[in-house]
């Protein structure tokens with residue numbers, strides 16, 4: 351049995367409460383205190399897992415849907431005094447802030463239990479294809495929740511693209527802004543992640559799916575034009591990157607990270623047993639979600655997961671990418687992927703909670 355590498359992908363819900371409504375059904379926007387409290391709750395569960403498996407390797411990734419949307423909103427509301435912030439820079443802001451919060455509070459929680467580990471946030475760029483069809487069809491939910499009426503006003507007044515996110519437990523519709531979400535293809539800082547793992551650190555990486563960048567093609571004179579027209583001359587065979595307006599799905603980026611680690615291990619003769627766990631706001635994936643005939647999907651083979659995914663049982667922008675990420679991870683050499691609540695990880699490993707998907 352090789353060295354266990356547990357990739358833990360935190361949903362936006364793990365670091366900040368999402369979809370809260372007051373007694374009148376009006377969405378509540380969580381403040382920083384609520385974000386610390388939620389991240390602490392998550393950290394307590396993670397610390398228990400680290401206590402249970404102290405010799406394993408952990409890699410943390412996280413979503414940023416609510417947070418990147420808040421950075422975007424700050425930018426919108428501060429105009430014309432402050433210049434706008436493009437989505438790639440907004441994404442990097444969230445990697446810094448969320449990486450700081452997770453590293454500090456998980457570090458505190460571990461040290462309080464006598465476990466000393468260096469937790470390091472890595473500002474990570476993730477390469478996407480500039481022709482990805484995702485640029486034409488926004489699916490990634492960002493920012494706070496809105497009522498249907500508020501969303502209709504925003505779409506009319508501000509030209510936002512918005513979609514129904516979900517219904518709360520009282521049946522009220524919750525709407526959110528959506529942005530393009532191209533497929534992640536490569537991780538620019540992969541070597542730094544491997545080095546952090548080898549040093550025994552817990553890296554926090556591909557936060558918010560990673561900062562979306564594209565590889566720039568040279569013009570006829572061999573010049574490469576990066577962000578804001580900054581020119582790199584004569585970059586023959588060089589990889590030149592430019593940030594783009596998108597938010598990558600962190601589940602797909604986490605699956606890519608897992609498959610890149612498996613490939614790296616093979617190439618370097620390392621015996622790594624990599625698992626991917628996607629933590630979210632539900633105890634696993636459900637069939638007929640929020641319908642009277644809803645059922646838990648506790649255990650699926652890769653083939654079963656592919657069939658259900660192809661039949662369209664999981665919505666894009668929420669559970670869809672999680673199932674797809676598990677499929678891609680297993681097809682990329684992973685043996686097991688989980689969808690779970692942080693509070694139910696150990697039960698999920700025993701098949702008593704969450705969803706387990708196996709390659710077989």
Ligand SMILES: Nc1ncnc2c1ncn2[C@@H]1O[C@H](COP(=O)(O)OP(=O)(O)O)[C@@H](O)[C@H]1O
Nearest residue numbers: 361362363630631632634635636639667668669
């Ligand atoms: N079939 C399904 N099974 C479970 N949850 C679902 C399903 N379809 C939609 N969801 C919703 O999707 C949410 C997870 O998506 P999302 O909120 O985007 O993820 P994240 O936790 O990564 O931020 C769940 O908390 C749940 O509200």
Ligand SMILES: NC(=O)OP(=O)(O)O
Nearest residue numbers: 362413414415558600
């Ligand atoms: N970037 C991203 O996937 O964020 P969420 O998980 O918060 O949607």
